Amino acid sequence: MQLQTKIYRKENSQKIGGLLKECFKDLFSSHFLSKQLAIRDIKSQYRQSYLGIVWAFIMPITSAFVWVFLNITGTIKLSDTGVPYPIYAFSGTLIWSITKESINSPMAITNAARSVITKINFPKEALILSGIYKLLFNSAIKISLLVVLIFAFGISFHWFLLLFPFSVIVAILFGTALGLFITPISLIYNDIAKMISLVLNLLMYLTPVVYVVPDKGLMKCLMELNPFTPIIATTRDLALGTYPDYLLYFFIIILICVPMLFIGLIFYRISIPIIVERLNA
Amino acid sequence: MRDEEVLIKVEGLSKKFCKDLKTSLWYGIKDLVSNVRGNKNERRLRDKEFWALKDINFELRRGECLGLIGHNGAGKSTLLKILNGLIYPDAGKVVIKGKVGALIELGAGFNPILTGRENIYNNGAVLGFTKREIEAKVEDIINFSEIRDFIDMPVQNYSSGMKVRLGFAIAAQMEPDVLIIDEVLAVGDLGFKVKCMNRINELLAKSAVIFVSHSMVQISTISTRAMLLEGGQINYYDKNVGKVVEQYFLKFETTDAQTIGNGSVRLKKFSFIKDGERALSTQINNGEDLIVEFEIEANKALENLKFRLGIFNIEYKLLAEVDSSFTNFIGKVVDGKIRVKTIIKGVFLKYGKYSLHLHVTDLDTNKKILRQSNVGHFTVKSTITVGSDFLLPSEWY
Numbered sequence: 108m109q110l111q112t113k114i115y116r117k118e119n120s121q122k123i124g125g126l127l128k129e130c131f132k133d134l135f136s137s138h139f140l141s142k143q144l145a146i147r148d149i150k151s152q153y154r155q156s157y158l159g160i161v162w163a164f165i166m167p168i169t170s171a172f173v174w175v176f177l178n179i180t181g182t183i184k185l186s187d188t189g190v191p192y193p194i195y196a197f198s199g200t201l202i203w204s205i206t207k208e209s210i211n212s213p214m215a216i217t218n219a220a221r222s223v224i225t226k227i228n229f230p231k232e233a234l235i236l237s238g239i240y241k242l243l244f245n246s247a248i249k250i251s252l253l254v255v256l257i258f259a260f261g262i263s264f265h266w267f268l269l270l271f272p273f274s275v276i277v278a279i280l281f282g283t284a285l286g287l288f289i290t291p292i293s294l295i296y297n298d299i300a301k302m303i304s305l306v307l308n309l310l311m312y313l314t315p316v317v318y319v320v321p322d323k324g325l326m327k328c329l330m331e332l333n334p335f336t337p338i339i340a341t342t343r344d345l346a347l348g349t350y351p352d353y354l355l356y357f358f359i360i361i362l363i364c365v366p367m368l369f370i371g372l373i374f375y376r377i378s379i380p381i382i383v384e385r386l387n388a
Numbered sequence: 389m390r391d392e393e394v395l396i397k398v399e400g401l402s403k404k405f406c407k408d409l410k411t412s413l414w415y416g417i418k419d420l421v422s423n424v425r426g427n428k429n430e431r432r433l434r435d436k437e438f439w440a441l442k443d444i445n446f447e448l449r450r451g452e453c454l455g456l457i458g459h460n461g462a463g464k465s466t467l468l469k470i471l472n473g474l475i476y477p478d479a480g481k482v483v484i485k486g487k488v489g490a491l492i493e494l495g496a497g498f499n500p501i502l503t504g505r506e507n508i509y510n511n512g513a514v515l516g517f518t519k520r521e522i523e524a525k526v527e528d529i530i531n532f533s534e535i536r537d538f539i540d541m542p543v544q545n546y547s548s549g550m551k552v553r554l555g556f557a558i559a560a561q562m563e564p565d566v567l568i569i570d571e572v573l574a575v576g577d578l579g580f581k582v583k584c585m586n587r588i589n590e591l592l593a594k595s596a597v598i599f600v601s602h603s604m605v606q607i608s609t610i611s612t613r614a615m616l617l618e619g620g621q622i623n624y625y626d627k628n629v630g631k632v633v634e635q636y637f638l639k640f641e642t643t644d645a646q647t648i649g650n651g652s653v654r655l656k657k658f659s660f661i662k663d664g665e666r667a668l669s670t671q672i673n674n675g676e677d678l679i680v681e682f683e684i685e686a687n688k689a690l691e692n693l694k695f696r697l698g699i700f701n702i703e704y705k706l707l708a709e710v711d712s713s714f715t716n717f718i719g720k721v722v723d724g725k726i727r728v729k730t731i732i733k734g735v736f737l738k739y740g741k742y743s744l745h746l747h748v749t750d751l752d753t754n755k756k757i758l759r760q761s762n763v764g765h766f767t768v769k770s771t772i773t774v775g776s777d778f779l780l781p782s783e784w785y
Contacts, residue, residue, distance in 0.1 A: 115477060226496040
């Protein structure tokens with residue numbers, strides 16, 4: 108049997124292709140590990156709580172409820188959404204929460220694994236993959252809830268609904284790819300995580316989460332530039348069976364998402380040893 | 389032959405660390421950027437940095453065990469981390485062949501809420517086992533850890549010893565080519581320590597092992613060679629483990645004297661006598677006599693004093709004692725003082741540094757009136773290197 112040889116030296120002498128190949132090799136070989144980590148996190152998350160799974164959607168529902176309340180009482184005047192407003196708001200906050208969770212996922216999961224990554228050498232890609240598994244699990248719950256609500260509000264079945272889970276996956280992958288770039292820096296400086304959460308909170312108002320993109324003006328321009336707009340809008344359109352307005356931009360996002368995810372994974376891979384060093388020093 | 393292949397090769401290995409956290413973090417960001425660009429330049433020390441490891445070279449073959457010793461902060465753990473691939477060197481390179489297994493901080497990554505059994509699966513997966521392997525080994529692991537009764541209990545209710553047991557039991561299932569062990573046997577009760585040592589011994593023959601411990605007994609029993617690190621550099625590296633261990637011991641200074649007593653007497657003078665000369669410390673050969681003289685002051689008349697001298701080694705282990713009752717000697721204070729001379733016959737201690745502790749007992753009240761540590765130091769010069777504490781005289785026919 109040929110023994111595998113590992114060489115550790117200062118510079119990473121590999122080309123991007125080689126790194127990517129190793130990255131994927133580790134991703135596939137760590138399939139079991141990532142599954143195990145995801146199960147561990149999900150189990151322990153719900154074992155220490157009574158409400159358990161309810162927490163997954165209590166936040167988006169509450170914030171949707173606030174908007175529905177503001178709208179119904181006439182406190183704020185929103186332009187027509189084309190579908191019953193409650194379902195518009197619920198779908199928006201749910202999809203937004205999935206995207207937000209995806210961006211935070213690599214950061215949160217790497218941070219939680221601090222004690223392990225500084226002691227045991229294992230494929231770090233497993234952490235990312237387990238993060239995606241967790242996102243899929245949590246999103247599946249949210250999606251199911253949303254589907255129930257859709258029918259409860261009397262929206263009839265449309266075949267677009269079948270495509271809806273795929274666009275949720277796009278949202279998850281796009282979020283994860285973004286998260287991968289932020290993670291190494293955020294592990295070094297705590298400020299980053301706080302900044303991200305601040306930016307995301309503000310960004311929500313530039314995204315058609317609880318109101319539609321206006322017909323004209325600066326807001327329209329900003330919202331249409333915002334890369335989250337096509338993700339949220341298209342995903343909701345597919346769920347509610349309305350025609351997706353930002354389909355082209357959505358496809359561009361998908362095309363950008365793939366190389367971004369690859370580069371993000373490589374960046375993450377080569378950054379971890381530096382992070383481990385600084386966490387220990 | 390496979391048994392002779394070099395599994396670990398370390399060449400000119402250096403690693404720098406930063407003393408200041410804020411600066412360190414900032415360098416971290418800089419390194420992130422330069423690493424992406426493929427930093428090929430020679431790395432020099434930046435402000436507030438120091439070499440945690442400097443120019444380390446060695447080779448290790450299958451079946452060999454390198455004992456790594458040194459003071460805290462000498463760079464042992466850093467070296468292990470580099471060998472384990474957790475951090476990358478700043479200069480030089482490391483070539484490792486085969487599967488690497490590390491016994492470092494057992495039970496890292498245990499989830500406190502989950503049960504022991506669930507944690508076996510998680511920890512096993514992190515260590516690189518497949519699902520099938522874990523399922524096949526889970527019974528062995530539970531048996532080895534000897535905590536079957538508690539295996540379905542959340543790990544947060546485990547004692548630290550139980551966690552280590554479980555952690556070791558999982559890690560011990562690895563069959564690595566290169567094994568890295570860092571001070572893992574410090575915890576756990578005696579029975580389990582023996583069990584761990586046995587398992588490590590089994591692995592020793594099949595792999596190249598790097599072993600870090602502050603227990604020189606463990607180092608001496610396991611290692612086939614040893615390296616003494618000091619300030620990140622190799623201070624001493626030899627196949628003769630005993631020699632390296634002795635070198636390590638000579639580095640320690642134990643001069644702080646500690647006095648406990650009721651104050652009625654105090655040590656005034658203490659000296660060794662060698663060739664008619666008095667000195668505070670001395671050197672003898674194995675088996676020679678050691679002559680000491682001390683003077684004690686007393687603030688009252690004491691007529692029934694007993695003296696005892698204890699010989700401690702550098703690990704603060706009491707190795708031998710001499711007592712004035714041995715010859716029915718009774719100390720008597722005259723004019724507020726007493727001078728005592730002791731000849732310690734045949735000091736058959738091994739090479740190393742030792743310290744003397746003095747006890748004075750008042751036989752009238754049967755109370756220890758003075759206990760003073762580190763009253764004097766002596767060195768036994770190198771003759772034959774042995775692992776045990778004594779090199780006894782012997783005759784061979």
